[in-house]
Amino acid sequence: MADSDSPAESRRAIFRHRLATRLWHWTNVLAVVVMIGSGLMISNAHPHLYWGQFGANFDPAWLDPPRFPGWITIPTDYNLAMARRWHLTFALLFAFALLVFMLVSLINGHVRRDLRIRAGEVAPSHLWADIKAHLRLRFHDPDKPDAYNILQKLSYVAVIFVLLPLLVFTGLALSPAMDAAWPWLLDVFGGRQSARSIHFIACWLLIGFIIVHLALVLLAGPVNEIRSMITGRWKVPHR
Amino acid sequence: MSRKTDTIRPTPLTRLTRRAVIGGIAGSALAGCDAFQESEAGRAILFSGEKAHMALQRTIMDRNALAREFTEAEMSPVFRANGTRDPDTPSYNAFAAQDFAGWTVPITGLVDRPMTLTLAEIRNMPARTQITRHDCVEGWSAIGKWHGPQLSLLLKAAGLKTNARYAVFRCADLYNGTAYYESIDLIDAFHPQTILAWAMNDALLPVANGAPLRLRVERQLGYKHAKYVQGIEIVESLAPIGGGKGGYWEDRTGYEWYAGI
Numbered sequence: 001m002a003d004s005d006s007p008a009e010s011r012r013a014i015f016r017h018r019l020a021t022r023l024w025h026w027t028n029v030l031a032v033v034v035m036i037g038s039g040l041m042i043s044n045a046h047p048h049l050y051w052g053q054f055g056a057n058f059d060p061a062w063l064d065p066p067r068f069p070g071w072i073t074i075p076t077d078y079n080l081a082m083a084r085r086w087h088l089t090f091a092l093l094f095a096f097a098l099l100v101f102m103l104v105s106l107i108n109g110h111v112r113r114d115l116r117i118r119a120g121e122v123a124p125s126h127l128w129a130d131i132k133a134h135l136r137l138r139f140h141d142p143d144k145p146d147a148y149n150i151l152q153k154l155s156y157v158a159v160i161f162v163l164l165p166l167l168v169f170t171g172l173a174l175s176p177a178m179d180a181a182w183p184w185l186l187d188v189f190g191g192r193q194s195a196r197s198i199h200f201i202a203c204w205l206l207i208g209f210i211i212v213h214l215a216l217v218l219l220a221g222p223v224n225e226i227r228s229m230i231t232g233r234w235k236v237p238h239r
Numbered sequence: 240m241s242r243k244t245d246t247i248r249p250t251p252l253t254r255l256t257r258r259a260v261i262g263g264i265a266g267s268a269l270a271g272c273d274a275f276q277e278s279e280a281g282r283a284i285l286f287s288g289e290k291a292h293m294a295l296q297r298t299i300m301d302r303n304a305l306a307r308e309f310t311e312a313e314m315s316p317v318f319r320a321n322g323t324r325d326p327d328t329p330s331y332n333a334f335a336a337q338d339f340a341g342w343t344v345p346i347t348g349l350v351d352r353p354m355t356l357t358l359a360e361i362r363n364m365p366a367r368t369q370i371t372r373h374d375c376v377e378g379w380s381a382i383g384k385w386h387g388p389q390l391s392l393l394l395k396a397a398g399l400k401t402n403a404r405y406a407v408f409r410c411a412d413l414y415n416g417t418a419y420y421e422s423i424d425l426i427d428a429f430h431p432q433t434i435l436a437w438a439m440n441d442a443l444l445p446v447a448n449g450a451p452l453r454l455r456v457e458r459q460l461g462y463k464h465a466k467y468v469q470g471i472e473i474v475e476s477l478a479p480i481g482g483g484k485g486g487y488w489e490d491r492t493g494y495e496w497y498a499g500i
Binding site for chain 2: 023037045046048053054056057058059076079082084087090128173178187193
């Protein structure tokens with residue numbers, strides 16, 4: 001499972017990640033890190049979450065998130081104004097990079113070739129087989145090593161096409177001007193405070209994805225995996 | 240946070256080390272963020288987002304697009320008052336003791352007919368009633384009912400000069416000895432829902448919410464909704480106002496002047 005880069009083992013290298021994918025991945029890493037750090041600081045300004053159109057101190061909160069410590073927030077010391085500057089500026093990078101990546105991936109075939117989920121793949125027997133393969137730390141089909149397995153496809157599709165857009169649109173619903181421009185935002189999410197709660201939940205789902213993603217990169221061979229996301233070239237594992 | 244105790248209990252030292260390592264990595268990355276925002280270039284980049292958002296929003300949005308108006312059943316049971324809850328200055332207290340009978344609002348600056356409106360005159364103007372959501376920059380929202388004349392009525396009465404760009408609101412409450420001030424541009428000043436409210440939730444505006452007059456600028460965050468308004472000044476540039484950013488919090492902490500985001 002660890003990388004063995006000894007020259008005696010001639011592992012086949014294949015081109016795995018397109019330039020657009022690599023560029024977006026690292027842009028998104030930067031944007032997401034800033035969004036999470038500054039978002040946790042913004043949460044500290046009013047650490048109470050509500051459902052519905054309104055919600056303030058006298059209204060029942062469904063969750064009182066903890067106060068997030070300075071080592072995980074941007075900026076380090078409590079500063080709502082600067083946290084908002086970080087969050088709102090990087091929100092533009094986050095949202096437009098995602099939009100461009102989606103469009104490019106539709107055009108260059110990344111979605112069709114690599115992410116499209118076929119009916120047979122979501123059959124319970126196939127899903128179960130893939131779960132068992134994951135538990136044995138086998139992540140690649142020996143016949144098609146460059147193809148994503150179904151758990152990978154499901155999680156990537158869920159994150160790229162559901163979770164990240166959900167963060168963008170719930171974020172837009174927090175803007176009083178956007179609520180006037182696009183009133184349907186309030187109808188879709190059931191009010192600004194519901195949108196704020198969903199924004200927070202989606203953030204934690206994304207953090208969950210990041211933890212699992214990093215854990216699997218470590219298990220699959222971090223040098224090979226990270227190099228493939230930088231240069232595009234990936235060495236096919238032996239088994 | 241509860242932590243499961245395993246059979247192998249980490250010694251305090253390893254726990255400290257692990258925390259130190261994680262904290263160290265995160266801390267140095269975040270220290271980089273702190274350094275970035277202190278640098279002139281970094282600050283310029285971080286502050287550019289506001290203008291980009293404003294340009295994008297103004298592009299996709301009808302300038303008269305209305306903030307959602309709610310029904311009485313959808314109102315907050317308790318409307319949280321924020322910021323100054325009572326200016327408590329000798330002059331304000333003197334006005335309050337007489338139910339604000341002597342309160343006036345001078346309209347000055349780049350107007351054809353500088354004028355001073357009395358509270359009674361403002362209360363006699365045709366008024367708009369709207370049940371809208373108030374969004375604080377901190378994240379909470381409250382829905383209340385507001386009643387008062389559209390700001391556009393006052394501005395049309397005074398007549399704006401052609402170089403007028405912004406309306407600046409002078410307030411009676413002090414923050415660290417400075418009278419609160421805020422400003423909006425003419426798109427928001429002439430928006431149909433921008434009113435000078437003198438009633439809230441079917442009663443005269445309470446002191447905690449800005450008696451006797453507060454601005455409602457419904458497509459922006461709460462700190463733009465100046466309370467205790469005692470003067471409107473029409474200007475061409477915000478540079479000479481306070482610290483030059485157009486509002487008390489904008490100058491003092493770096494909140495966005497365009498608070499539609």
